[in-house]
Amino acid sequence: MKIGLLGTGFGRAHAAVYASHPDVEKVVVFGRTPAKLQPLAEQFGFTATTDVDEIYGDPDIGLVDVCLPTPLHAEYAVRAMEAGKDVLCELPLAASMDEAQRVLEAQHATGRQAFVDLFARFSPVNEYVLKAIADGTYGQLRTWETETRTALLWEGYDLRLDSLAMDALHADLDLFATALGRPDSVSAHGVEGTWRGSAGEAVLTYPGGVLARCAASALMPKSYGMSGGSRVVFAEGVLETEFTGGAEGQGRTVLVEYTDAGRHTVDLPERDTYAAVVDHVLACLAGKETSRVTPESALDGLRLTLDVRQRLTARE
The missing domain is CATH 3.30.360.10 (Dihydrodipicolinate Reductase; domain 2)
Incomplete structure (x- = not known):
C-alpha cells in the first residue's frame, strides 16, 4: 500500500504508525509549511511535498489520509475519491452535516471506500x-x-x-x-x-x-x-x-x-488505537474485514x- 498523508499536525500520530507498518510500502506527506514538513518527512523517511496535486495525481497512491484542519476534511476527502483513491479521514468526518452528506454522495458516486478515524x-x-x-x-x-x-x-x-x-x-x-x-x-x-x-x-x-x-x-x-x-x-x-x-x-x-x-x-x-484503526482500514481494503468506521456510522x-x-x- 502506498499512502498519501495530508497534514503535519495530528498527522504525526499517523506518520508514526505508517513508518513501522509492514504493509505500507511508501508514504508521501503533504504540508503547507516546509519548516514543519521537512523534519517530519526526514524523521520517518517519507517523501515530502508542498503540492497536494502530486498526491492526487500519483497513480501509485491508493489511500489518502486526511489529517488537515476539520473545515478541510470533507473537501479533501471528496477530492481523493474523485481522483480514484480510497480515503481515511481524521475525525470528525466534516464540519457540518451538509459536508458529511457530500462525502457520502462522493463515496456512492465513485465506488471508493471511505473511513473515519474513530479511534475511541x-x-x-x-x-x-x-x-x-x-x-x-x-x-x-x-x-x-x-x-x-x-x-x-x-x-x-x-x-x-x-x-x-x-x-x-x-x-x-x-x-x-x-x-x-x-x-x-x-x-x-x-x-x-x-x-x-x-x-x-x-x-x-x-x-x-x-x-x-x-x-x-x-x-x-x-x-x-x-x-x-x-x-x-x-x-x-x-x-x-x-x-x-x-x-x-x-x-x-x-x-x-x-x-x-x-x-x-x-x-x-494494550492496544495503540491509532495503529488499530490503520490495521483495520488496510484489512478492509484487502477484503479481510468489514468496516466499523464508515461515514454512515459516524453521522449520529x-x-x-x-x-x-x-x-x-x-x-x-
Missing part, C-alpha cells in the same frame, strides 16, 4: 464499557461521565470552544451516540477569553433517567501533555478509566471495576457534536 471505538477499555452497557453486566446504567484535559500540543493550532467540541469532545460524544442513541435533552456551557485554549462541558439526558456528561479543557501547560478518564455508574457497580497521551498518540489506559465484591483492576490487552455522533458545538458557542 478500538480502545479495549471502551469496548469493555460498551459491552457492559449493552449486556447489562452491572445492571441498569445510571450515569456516564468523560473528561479530557490537554495542553495545546500542536504548534499553531488553538482549541477555542468551536474546535474544542469538534476535536476534544467528539470521540466521547460518538461513544454516547453509539451506545445510547439520541438524547432527550442537551445543554452545554464553556469558557474562553483573550488567552489561548478553552474549556467546556455538555450534559445529556436519556430515557430512564440516564445522565451523561462530556467535559474537556485545553487550558493545561505544555508539560501536562494529555490525560483524562471516565466514570460509568450502574445500579450494581462502577467502572472508572484513566488514560494518558500526547501529541503523537495515546498512552496507557487503565480500567477499574467497583462492585460489592470489592475493587478490581480489569486486565485488558457528528450530529450530536454539532449540536453541542452550537450550544457551547451561542452568545446571549
Whole structure:
C-alpha cells in the first residue's frame, strides 16, 4: 500500500504508525509549511511535498489520509475519491452535516471506500464499557461521565470552544451516540477569553433517567501533555478509566471495576488505537474485514457534536 498523508499536525500520530507498518510500502506527506514538513518527512523517511496535486495525481497512491484542519476534511476527502483513491479521514468526518452528506454522495458516486478515524471505538477499555452497557453486566446504567484535559500540543493550532467540541469532545460524544442513541435533552456551557485554549462541558439526558456528561479543557501547560478518564455508574457497580497521551498518540489506559465484591483492576490487552484503526482500514481494503468506521456510522455522533458545538458557542 502506498499512502498519501495530508497534514503535519495530528498527522504525526499517523506518520508514526505508517513508518513501522509492514504493509505500507511508501508514504508521501503533504504540508503547507516546509519548516514543519521537512523534519517530519526526514524523521520517518517519507517523501515530502508542498503540492497536494502530486498526491492526487500519483497513480501509485491508493489511500489518502486526511489529517488537515476539520473545515478541510470533507473537501479533501471528496477530492481523493474523485481522483480514484480510497480515503481515511481524521475525525470528525466534516464540519457540518451538509459536508458529511457530500462525502457520502462522493463515496456512492465513485465506488471508493471511505473511513473515519474513530479511534475511541478500538480502545479495549471502551469496548469493555460498551459491552457492559449493552449486556447489562452491572445492571441498569445510571450515569456516564468523560473528561479530557490537554495542553495545546500542536504548534499553531488553538482549541477555542468551536474546535474544542469538534476535536476534544467528539470521540466521547460518538461513544454516547453509539451506545445510547439520541438524547432527550442537551445543554452545554464553556469558557474562553483573550488567552489561548478553552474549556467546556455538555450534559445529556436519556430515557430512564440516564445522565451523561462530556467535559474537556485545553487550558493545561505544555508539560501536562494529555490525560483524562471516565466514570460509568450502574445500579450494581462502577467502572472508572484513566488514560494518558500526547501529541503523537495515546498512552496507557487503565480500567477499574467497583462492585460489592470489592475493587478490581480489569486486565485488558494494550492496544495503540491509532495503529488499530490503520490495521483495520488496510484489512478492509484487502477484503479481510468489514468496516466499523464508515461515514454512515459516524453521522449520529457528528450530529450530536454539532449540536453541542452550537450550544457551547451561542452568545446571549
